[in-house]
Amino acid sequence: MSRVNPEFATELKKYGASDFSACFNCGNCTATCALSTTDSSFPREMIRYSTLGLEDEIKASLKPWQCYYCGECSSECPRQAEPGELMMSLRRWLTAKYDWTGLSGLMYKSLPASITAFVLTFIGVLAFAFQSDFDLEHMMHVGHLFESIAIASIMVVIFVPNIIRMWYFTILEPKTKVSFKNYVSSIGEFFVTMFVQKRSLDCEDNRFRWFEHFILVLGYLSLLFTTVFMDWFSSQYTFVIVFGYVVSAIVFVVTIDFVNSRMKKKKVMNQHSQPSDWFFVIWLFLMGLTAFMTRLFIDLDILEMNKWLYILHFTILVQWALIIVPFGKWTHFLYRSFAMYFAKLKEVSK
Amino acid sequence: MVLDSNSLKYMKERIGVYICHCGGNISDYVDVEELGKMFHKEENVIISKDVMFACADSNQKDMVKDIQENNLDAIVVCSCSPKLHLHTFKNVASRAGLNPSNYVQVNIREQCSWPHSDRPREATVKAAGLIRAGINRVSFSESLENIELSVKKTALVVGAGVAGMKAAIELAKSGNEVYLLEKDYFVGGRIAQKDSLFMSGQKGKDIVASLYEEIRKQPNITLFTGATIEKVSGSLGNFHIDIKVKPRFINGKADKQAVKRAMEECPVSVDDAFNMGLTKRKAIYKNYPEALPDVPVVEAGLLKDETDFVAKFASTLNMNEQDETLSFIVGSVLITTGFDNYQPKEGEFGYKTIDNVVTLPELNRLIELCPEKLVYKGKQIKTVAFIYCVGSRQKKGDNKYCSRQCCTSTIHTSLQLKEKYEKIQTYHVYRDIRTYGKQEILYAQSSKQGDLYFKYEDKELPLVELDGKSTILKVKDYLTSKQELEIEADLVVLVTGMVPREDSTHISELFKIPIGRDKFFNEIHPKLKPVETVIKGVYIGGTCQGPKNVSESVQSSLAGASKITALLKSGTVSVDPIIARVNADACTWCGKCAEVCDYTAIKEVEVDGKRIAAVNTAVCTGCGMCAPVCPVNAIEIAQYTDHEIESMIDGFMQEVQIREKEVNPEEVQEEGKVGMKEYPQVWKEILAGMTEEKNTIPQIIANSKIAGELVTFHLMTMNRYGVVVPAGMDAKEEYFYYKKK
Numbered sequence A: 001m002s003r004v005n006p007e008f009a010t011e012l013k014k015y016g017a018s019d020f021s022a023c024f025n026c027g028n029c030t031a032t033c034a035l036s037t038t039d040s041s042f043p044r045e046m047i048r049y050s051t052l053g054l055e056d057e058i059k060a061s062l063k064p065w066q067c068y069y070c071g072e073c074s075s076e077c078p079r080q081a082e083p084g085e086l087m088m089s090l091r092r093w094l095t096a097k098y099d100w101t102g103l104s105g106l107m108y109k110s111l112p113a114s115i116t117a118f119v120l121t122f123i124g125v126l127a128f129a130f131q132s133d134f135d136l137e138h139m140m141h142v143g144h145l146f147e148s149i150a151i152a153s154i155m156v157v158i159f160v161p162n163i164i165r166m167w168y169f170t171i172l173e174p175k176t177k178v179s180f181k182n183y184v185s186s187i188g189e190f191f192v193t194m195f196v197q198k199r200s201l202d203c204e205d206n207r208f209r210w211f212e213h214f215i216l217v218l219g220y221l222s223l224l225f226t227t228v229f230m231d232w233f234s235s236q237y238t239f240v241i242v243f244g245y246v247v248s249a250i251v252f253v254v255t256i257d258f259v260n261s262r263m264k265k266k267k268v269m270n271q272h273s274q275p276s277d278w279f280f281v282i283w284l285f286l287m288g289l290t291a292f293m294t295r296l297f298i299d300l301d302i303l304e305m306n307k308w309l310y311i312l313h314f315t316i317l318v319q320w321a322l323i324i325v326p327f328g329k330w331t332h333f334l335y336r337s338f339a340m341y342f343a344k345l346k347e348v349s350k
Numbered sequence B: 001m002v003l004d005s006n007s008l009k010y011m012k013e014r015i016g017v018y019i020c021h022c023g024g025n026i027s028d029y030v031d032v033e034e035l036g037k038m039f040h041k042e043e044n045v046i047i048s049k050d051v052m053f054a055c056a057d058s059n060q061k062d063m064v065k066d067i068q069e070n071n072l073d074a075i076v077v078c079s080c081s082p083k084l085h086l087h088t089f090k091n092v093a094s095r096a097g098l099n100p101s102n103y104v105q106v107n108i109r110e111q112c113s114w115p116h117s118d119r120p121r122e123a124t125v126k127a128a129g130l131i132r133a134g135i136n137r138v139s140f141s142e143s144l145e146n147i148e149l150s151v152k153k154t155a156l157v158v159g160a161g162v163a164g165m166k167a168a169i170e171l172a173k174s175g176n177e178v179y180l181l182e183k184d185y186f187v188g189g190r191i192a193q194k195d196s197l198f199m200s201g202q203k204g205k206d207i208v209a210s211l212y213e214e215i216r217k218q219p220n221i222t223l224f225t226g227a228t229i230e231k232v233s234g235s236l237g238n239f240h241i242d243i244k245v246k247p248r249f250i251n252g253k254a255d256k257q258a259v260k261r262a263m264e265e266c267p268v269s270v271d272d273a274f275n276m277g278l279t280k281r282k283a284i285y286k287n288y289p290e291a292l293p294d295v296p297v298v299e300a301g302l303l304k305d306e307t308d309f310v311a312k313f314a315s316t317l318n319m320n321e322q323d324e325t326l327s328f329i330v331g332s333v334l335i336t337t338g339f340d341n342y343q344p345k346e347g348e349f350g351y352k353t354i355d356n357v358v359t360l361p362e363l364n365r366l367i368e369l370c371p372e373k374l375v376y377k378g379k380q381i382k383t384v385a386f387i388y389c390v391g392s393r394q395k396k397g398d399n400k401y402c403s404r405q406c407c408t409s410t411i412h413t414s415l416q417l418k419e420k421y422e423k424i425q426t427y428h429v430y431r432d433i434r435t436y437g438k439q440e441i442l443y444a445q446s447s448k449q450g451d452l453y454f455k456y457e458d459k460e461l462p463l464v465e466l467d468g469k470s471t472i473l474k475v476k477d478y479l480t481s482k483q484e485l486e487i488e489a490d491l492v493v494l495v496t497g498m499v500p501r502e503d504s505t506h507i508s509e510l511f512k513i514p515i516g517r518d519k520f521f522n523e524i525h526p527k528l529k530p531v532e533t534v535i536k537g538v539y540i541g542g543t544c545q546g547p548k549n550v551s552e553s554v555q556s557s558l559a560g561a562s563k564i565t566a567l568l569k570s571g572t573v574s575v576d577p578i579i580a581r582v583n584a585d586a587c588t589w590c591g592k593c594a595e596v597c598d599y600t601a602i603k604e605v606e607v608d609g610k611r612i613a614a615v616n617t618a619v620c621t622g623c624g625m626c627a628p629v630c631p632v633n634a635i636e637i638a639q640y641t642d643h644e645i646e647s648m649i650d651g652f653m654q655e656v657q658i659r660e661k662e663v664n665p666e667e668v669q670e671e672g673k674v675g676m677k678e679y680p681q682v683w684k685e686i687l688a689g690m691t692e693e694k695n696t697i698p699q700i701i702a703n704s705k706i707a708g709e710l711v712t713f714h715l716m717t718m719n720r721y722g723v724v725v726p727a728g729m730d731a732k733e734e735y736f737y738y739k740k741k
């Protein structure tokens, strides 16, 4: 038997949820949600758990990840309870719960904490630049090295334990029995979600956004690949160089549109941007742009005179890799993919 | 029946009979044309005809012409229920110069054509019997005049709650003398116990004070407090009322300061009923400091042994005061005696068995008594759980009804709690939320502020349990997939509903007003006569009639007040002459009739040295109880004399010869089956669509090209009339087959 805990609502509000207490359980939101099914119905159920503070139920649920925030439910809600926004906040809350370091929670809840982290990393990069006497070649070498090391260590130190925790909360603790065969046969769901987000296609009026998202993911992953494995900044191959230009341009052009719609607030999902949302889109944009500019300056042979540009790019990169990727919104991309995989596991193991 | 010469003298000899088709409502099944011809041959019937619509203006004009040209002395209209058109045709008689008592209405629609549509011939035979009974009765009818009663322009309002006070003011403003009677020593009723009322947020006490102020300004309102009704006699226009007024035991001339001192020094203290036992009060008390009238009351019984104290305040207290009995006559009565709170049984959701379980009215008092922190039994309250519908909407118990105001009242209280004391969490365990109309706003506000709602069902009631020191509410929550949830609460509040006043049966016996199944007073008709009772001149308003909030209570009592004003306005009322009358020669004053008369309308009188029974025309309701008990047949009811009733029975029993209609055999066969002259066109089309031996509805729809819902609907009716019959299910067990019969 679960004990009701009204304090939870106050906690959740720190993650961005605002008006969900107004919900009177009519179920309109669930009825209109294109992704909700009889077997996995949401968002009303998640709102109910949230108002009652049934944390265990929420922690064990994968439903928040099944929502793509089309905002339909929020427009239909007769009580303006913003169910879509609640689902978003639950994703932030879950991210904080999965994260063993506790830093995600800290940064979601506290803007000063995030800003401090950004400032500290900036100081760190400056210190490093001073230490290397602003030797561009050295800096770029370390920068390149940093990328590979950061990816590897964040993977091992943060993501693997966090995913295991997620798996523990959602599969093991609720006592879902999954055979090894099912683990293997369902893995496809993980990759499909990661690259294609095909479920979001089910939401109406969402085609263009889906397409943008798809392109952005491809662009982002390709940029990662070109810089880390093909060493774009030092590469001599024309193909690599041009390819780098294209993908970095894709990243910053598409993010312009994302920033733009967050500013215009026309769509429901853009009406309640949290700092974490802004950091994500802006840093992505800056990453694309500074990478593009850096390579351009290299090709024009003016980077030596404009070392500040590389220092800026490096700062953005470090902040992205050490703050946004492990503790910010980037993780949603990862957890959502795993959530779909786990949901599939639950489904086939029934 | 043997007729004596006396009765023959009244006999009507020129009777007009009108038999109505009512469009087809009657003539589709009852052969009205044949009946018209038949009664033409009846003795004393001058005119007998069938008419398409008897009530139509043109026919009414024809009737007036008939009556005048043929010098008719009585008429019978055979049509619908007298409830619908009795007065229409009485007026026709009046217009033609005929006394309306010489009119009889026979109901051949509700009593013949409609209920016996399956057997048209029998319906016609029954109609013939009823019509002959009507003709017989009208031939014995007398010309009677309405009785004009003079009425007193005085009203009695029983109960000075918000409903009664407001009605009294309105009655007085409309020029009536008003007696306002209050059982308690202070006016205001239940709202005085509420600190804040939805929707306005006003204090109950403030409303009471402003109404009291207005009453004081009206010279023609006499208010009695501590007063109860002892006896009621008489009727509309002249109710004789005896009341008893209990004393306050305070010397009327005593100095106010002295009274105050006596209150303070009073040595006896008891549970304060007004505060529902949450506080104590003295033997000299007021319900609350500002209670009105502004004179305290002494509960004399409690001071029996306090002789020293009584002696000390001898000039202030007047312990020898006696009950006073008063009588007056009023033209009309408005009952506004209000409601009682449902009292939970011991152990019902832990009431009285678990320390921190209270009712909503108790919480309302507690809130008013706690200005800064909400404290109950020494403990500060931070969480409150409400259980709704306690004592209302009971599946098993007597109270099936919804108490209407408690959902809103609870939610309003919850808002008040958060406003008055910070940081109080409320839980609402409800069955349905009924915050109709504007009250819905409060519900939205409450959820927005974070009040939590849980839904339970009658079959799985929440449990209140002790868990160590804390109180736990266990709910099977229908909003969380029936999950069992635990709520920890400092205070559990039972949202109790409204029940009738404990003494409402006493009031109902005094005034003879009926009590409904819910045990509240009953109006005649919820829509059309919402404040009228079956007793002429007695009206009901406010919550004595059923659960209502303040606005609804006042609306209904004001409706009662306007009815009374309209009734008493002219100083006279005209009532039907259908009352008892005594044959002075035959009566031997045995008193039997007086014994059975519920309305004490019969008194013994002396006429020419003979003691006989006399009927008070103003009081007699014509109920007819007296007539059958008289051993010498000396008392009868006008328009229901033995002659009239017996002649009706004779008429109905007489054999009826109805000529069979000359129709072709095919038609007869159909008619026999359907009970209609002709099938409706759509039936024919449906039958034409039944091409196979048996057909499913989709087949019939396809064949006949008639809309599906029409086919379904008509097949049901056709089945009832034996035109088609169901013939099992089709192979896929999806549809029923139908076949022609």
Ligand SMILES: Cc1cc2nc3c(=O)[nH]c(=O)nc-3n(C[C@H](O)[C@H](O)[C@H](O)COP(=O)(O)OP(=O)(O)OC[C@H]3O[C@@H](n4cnc5c(N)ncnc54)[C@H](O)[C@@H]3O)c2cc1C
Pocket: B158, B159, B160, B161, B162, B163, B164, B181, B182, B183, B184, B187, B188, B189, B190, B191, B194, B196, B197, B198, B199, B227, B228, B229, B336, B337, B338, B339, B340, B341, B360, B361, B364, B405, B409, B412, B497, B498, B501, B503, B507, B541, B542, B543, B544, B548, B549, B550, B551, B553
């Ligand atoms: C807990 C609770 C909270 C409520 N809150 C609200 C609210 O916030 N807003 C709202 O609109 N409504 C509210 N209501 C409803 C409101 O209380 C009633 O609508 C209102 O009190 C009805 O008034 P009344 O005059 O019909 O009856 P009452 O208030 O009961 O008055 C009847 C009067 O008649 C007297 N009386 C009874 N019997 C006799 C007799 N035999 N002879 C002489 N006198 C007699 C009584 O002493 C009393 O003074 C609430 C009700 C409850 C139970």
Ligand code: SF4
Pocket: A022, A023, A024, A025, A026, A027, A028, A029, A030, A044, A047, A076, A077, A078, A079, A080, A081, A082, A083
């Ligand atoms: S539509 Fe709004 S009020 Fe209705 S259940 Fe969903 S969130 Fe609650």
Ligand code: SF4
Pocket: A029, A032, A033, A034, A035, A036, A042, A043, A066, A067, A068, A069, A070, A071, A072, A073, A074, A083, A084, A087, A203
């Ligand atoms: S935002 Fe869209 S996907 Fe998410 S719960 Fe609402 S309707 Fe469903």
Ligand code: SF4
Pocket: B388, B389, B390, B392, B393, B401, B402, B403, B404, B405, B406, B407, B408, B431, B432, B433, B434, B495, B497
């Ligand atoms: S008003 Fe609400 S609490 Fe009161 S009886 Fe009706 S449903 Fe129950």
Ligand code: SF4
Pocket: B582, B586, B587, B588, B589, B590, B591, B592, B593, B594, B612, B613, B629, B630, B631, B632, B633, B634, B635
């Ligand atoms: S019962 Fe008949 S006889 Fe007796 S008092 Fe009445 S009217 Fe007269």
Ligand code: SF4
Pocket: B579, B580, B596, B597, B598, B599, B600, B601, B602, B615, B619, B620, B621, B622, B623, B624, B625, B626, B627, B637
């Ligand atoms: S009809 Fe007879 S019993 Fe009825 S009220 Fe009149 S006198 Fe009384």
